[in-house]
Amino acid sequence: MSEQRISGEQGRSLYDFIDVGTDAYRMTEGLTEEIVTRISEEKHDPEWMRTFRLEALRIYExxxxxxxxxxxxxxxxxRIAAYVRPKTDMKDSWDQVPEEIRTAFDRLGIPxxxxEFLAGVGAQYDSELVYHNVRESVASQGVVYTDMESALTGEYAEMVRDHFMKLVPVTDHxxxxxxxxxxSGGSFVYVPKGVHVDIxxxxxxxLNARGAxxxxxxxxxVDEGADLHxxxxxxxxxxxxxxxxxxCVELFVxxxxxxxxxTVxxxxxxxxxxNTKRALVEENARMEWVSGSFGSHVSYLYPTTILKGAGADCEYTGITFAGQGQNLDTGARMVHLGEDTSSMITTKSISRGGGISTFRSAVEIRKSAARARATVDCSSLMLDDISRSDTVPEMDVRTGDANVGHEAKIxxxxxxxxxxxxxxxxxxxxARAMIVSGFADSVSKELPLEYAAEMNNLIHLEMEGRA
Amino acid sequence: MSEKLLEVRNLSAGIEEGEILHGIDLEIRPGETHVLMGPNGAGKSTLGNTLMGNPAYQVTGGSVYFAGQDITKAPANERACLGMFMSFQNPLEVPGLSLESFIRSAIRQQTGKPIRLMQYQRKLEETMALLQMDPSYAQRDLNLGFSGGEKKKAEILQMLMLSPKLAILDETDSGLDVDAVRTVSAGIEAYHRQTDGALLIITHSTRILEALKVDRVHILVKGQLAASGGSELVEEINRSGFEAYLKEDAQA
Incomplete structure (x- = not known):
């Protein structure tokens, strides 16, 4: 592929480059007990994980x-290949990552x-991580940032086993x-008590592989009193x-x-x-979600936050941009269990070129959540007559002293x-791009600078119909 | 290049529901100050918007030339880049776009050159001071939550920052208190003095004209220019209003 195709001027092709011949091993398409067993063998799972996988398969069926x-x-x-292993094992130096894979991440600006601004990076290519590294200054504070496979057998194996798919049980959906x-793949992070990771x-x-x-x-x-972005x-x-x-993302605060x-x-x-994302927030802890959804053909994505401890607090800020051929069904769910918990959902959605954007907000205030506060504010912008935007608010309040508010604008x-x-x-x-960027501004300024720039770029590409 | 900056020839225009302007002829030379007066509903704002290229109005006949170019069908941004400007009667609010960054983008688009930031910043501060605008407005979202007076000042600020060859001021004085009219007038004087820019001031009162030297006055009634003359016309309107023109029209 020529360099020209990947320049930003060419629109989405920045992300559209395809690398050929980078997979070393590709599991047969489909889903059977035999295939799941083989994935487990390939990955050298501990015994409990193999059992776990087979049980999950039975539930899936x-x-x-x-x-x-x-x-x-x-x-x-x-017809989906569930497991595609790239032609490399995990490295902690970009120089050791095979050139064609490294080039892919170079193009995406990861190294x-x-x-410039990260404390550690994990890079997954198809089913496996190909790179993982964390700054010495962060590691020396006891922060663990590793791939899930290593975590299963490493020093924190017990902790991983105690938490893995406990927040999102396999019976969830x-x-x-x-x-x-x-x-396969993904990351395990543990931040010890009181440690603030500043960057x-x-x-x-x-995901490079076809039909995978x-x-x-x-x-x-994130342990007591600790802080992580x-x-x-x-x-x-x-x-x-x-x-x-x-x-699947499971977060314990x-x-x-x-x-x-x-997320971008x-x-x-x-x-x-x-995708499924869920957070459990304990006493006086705070969870902040910032989410930008631009791609995919169809999305189902509803990050859920369980405000378990008294005084727990969560803020969800999200933006969705649905263009031609996209149906993005997103949302946020807040479950208030603890007293004096508070949650705030602020979202913007933009639809264009016949794209469909649906935002579902769900706020549940359970009996135990005295004096809970919740606000939901959703705004949508439709850029033409053929696009669609819906908001589906849901509030279930079981207390008499909750303070809840909802506002939706289209x-x-x-x-x-x-x-x-x-x-x-x-x-x-x-002019149109300025108005749309302005509409998105309150969300984009929550993103890390580099991502805010990427988001603005994506909005401009979308507006010009080049995405 | 022609001596004429703006030349309107037999211009008719309107909205879908019907024609509003019927055969307007108007010439403005560089540096001149013209005043367009007329009773409510005469088509004054329609003329301003049509000259600026508002797509809500369609030209049904005639033509408009600016700096020697036929701009009858040109989009608004091309007119702006040629040196036209309009101060809106009701400036629009744009959330998430700061006044300062918008002016910067507009200058960049018009000049096609990168901006010297220090110089730009200084000019912005000075101009805001001239207009008695609180400097914090520079970072506020464009017109969002601005009072009527602040919005009009922000329009004059944009005019002074963009230095157009012709500025159309559409009812810039309406709804302003005496002090605000004085401040806005000072801004208009500064524009006139600094750049020798031409003006087309659309108004139905004469307060804003007190401090300005007016070259030509046009009276628009029912979509036609009923009279054109020198600044003495302003005094006449002050004395007896538009009554006489409305009667004439009724007899015709």
Whole structure:
């Protein structure tokens, strides 16, 4: 592929490059007990994990496909290769990563970002991590940041076993069961009591293989009084067959701790993104989600936060941009269990070119959550007459003293505003992009700087119809 | 190049529901100050918007030339890049876009050159001081939550920062208190003095004109220019209003 194809000027092709011949081992398509056993052998699972996988497969077979969201008829799990191992094992130096894979991450700017503003990086290519490294200054504070496979057998094996798929049980839904059966890759993070990690850690997931699935598992435990910012980035090239992403993220925020989890998701338009994310927040702890969803053909994504401890607090800030051929069903769910817990959901969604964006917010205030406070604020912007935007709010309040608020706004770009900006010399496309960027501004400024720039770039590409 | 900066020839325009302007002729030379007056509903704002290229109005006949170029069909941004500007009667609010960064983008688009940041910053501060604007407005979202007076000042600020060859001021004085009118007038004077820019001031009151030397006054009634003359016309309107023109029209 020529350099030209990957320049930013060429739109989404920045993410669309395909590397050929980078997989060393590709599991037969489909899903049988034999295949799951082979994945387990390939990965040298401990015995309990092999049993766990087979049990998850049995549950998967019994559960029904979700029938309430966007159609996933185009997805035939039987034709997805669940496991594709790249031609390398994990390295802790980019120089040792095979050149064609390293080039892929270079193009995505990962090593540069690591050098400039990250405390540690994990890079997953198809089913396995190919690179993992954490700054010495961070590691010396006792912070553990490693791939899930090493974590299963390493020093923290017990802790991993105690938490793995406890927050998102395999019985949660069909794709959680699928994940339990075939998961591979992902990261384990443990931040010890009182440790503040000043600069972010990042995992980047790249799915290169055709017709494959990526099922990484992220498990983060931020111990009492500790503080962490974790960034997750994802992208994939466009194939003409369906790819599947069914990752799982489990976050434990202990007493008085803070975790910020930022995501910029930019899967290609053939991706079914059926991801599950959940956080458990204890006493006086704080969870912050920042989420940008741009890619995929169909997404089902509803990060859930369980505010368990008294005084626990969560803020969810998200933006979704659905373009042509995309149906993005996203949302956030807050479950208030503890007294004096508070949650705030702020989202923006943009739809264009016939794209469909649905935002589901769910706030549950259980009996035990005295004096809980919750606010939901969703705004949508539709850029033409053929696009769709829906908000589906749900509130279930079981206390008498809760303070809850909900606001939803749906709008279009006003022609008068476009004319106003144009009358100062900006082109029509630029004027529209300014209005859309402005609309997204309150979310984009929450993202790390590099990602805010990427998001603005994506908005401009989307506006020009080049994405 | 022609001596004429703006030349409007037999211009008719309107909205979908019907024609509003019927055969307007108007010439403005560089540096001149013209005033367009007329009763409510005469089509004054329609003329301003049509000259600036608002797509909500369609030209049904005639043509508009600016700096020797036929701009009858040009989009608003091309008109702006040629040196036209309009101060809006109701400036639009744009959340998430700061006043300062918007002016910067507009200058960059118009000049096609990168901006010297220090110089730009200084000019912005000085101009805001001239207009008695709180410096914090530079970082606020464009017009969002601005009072009526602040919005009009922000329009004049944009005019002074962009230095157009012709500025159309659409009812810039309406809804302003005496002090605000004085501040806005000072801004208009500064524009006139600094750049020798031409003005087309659309107004139905005369307060804003007190401090300005007016070259030409046009009276618009029912979509047609009923009279054009020198600044004495302003005094006449002050004395007897538009009554006479409305009657004439009724007899015709």
């Amino acid at each position: 019994q559960m029904r496909m979700p029938d309430w969201g966007p159609s996933i008829e185009g997805l035939d799990v039987g 540069k970002a690591e050098h 069909k794709f959680a069961a699928l994940h339990g059966a075939v998961w 972010p850690l990042q995992s980047y997931f790249r 699935g990526q099922f990484e598992h992220t498990l983060i435990i 974790f960034i997750e980035g994802c992208s994939a090239p466009k194939w003409n067959v369906a790819n599947l992403h069914a990752g 202990r007493k008085g701790a803070r975790l910020r989890y930022s 998701e930019n899967w290609s338009r053939n991706m079914y993104n059926l 709008g279009r770009i006003s022609d008068e505003a476009v004319f106003y900006l144009m009358s100062r010399g900006v082109s029509e496309a630029e």
